[in-house]
Amino acid sequence: MGRSEPLRRLLLAGALLLPLGATAQERSPGAPHGSVVMQGLDKVTARISTFELELDRPYDFGSLQLVLRACWKTPPEEPPESAAFLEIDEVDPDSPRERLFTGWMFASSPAISALEHGIYDVWVMECQNRL
Numbered sequence: 001m002g003r004s005e006p007l008r009r010l011l012l013a014g015a016l017l018l019p020l021g022a023t024a025q026e027r028s029p030g031a032p033h034g035s036v037v038m039q040g041l042d043k044v045t046a047r048i049s050t051f052e053l054e055l056d057r058p059y060d061f062g063s064l065q066l067v068l069r070a071c072w073k074t075p076p077e078e079p080p081e082s083a084a085f086l087e088i089d090e091v092d093p094d095s096p097r098e099r100l101f102t103g104w105m106f107a108s109s110p111a112i113s114a115l116e117h118g119i120y121d122v123w124v125m126e127c128q129n130r131l
Contacts, residue, residue: 033071033127036084040064041121052128053084062120064100065089071127082107082127088115 035054040061042049053059053068060066070085088101101115110123 033073033082033129035128036068036071036082037125037128038066038084039123039125043119043121050125053086060091061122063090063092064117064120064122065091065097066122073127073129080108082124084124084127088122090117 035052037050037052040049040051041047042062049061051059051061053066055068055071058065058067065088067087068084069087072083074081083104083106085104086101087099090098090100092098100117103113105113105115105122105124107124107126115122
């Protein structure tokens, strides 16, 4: 178990158990944020792109469509961590939409919960406070 594993568990538990009407003080161990900065790699062109996703708004990156459902960031007094809950689909006009990934991605450990795709890699950089 890595040193940040307990933090990941707390973030996940907080996201699942947070009451909808919670105040900022009740949002421990972090606070929700309204957007996330991500980077994506197109392995064919070797081009890295930086983009921002807003909550519940689809974003197209190549043939992928990403939707941010939640983003949590630890308070400043804790070790830095951003975690984003994402849904990622492959969108091809000639075939049905295919869900490739649903889950949490962590900025500090992108390999723990990563999208596995032959052409694209995407990873979380940081949650942004846009609420």
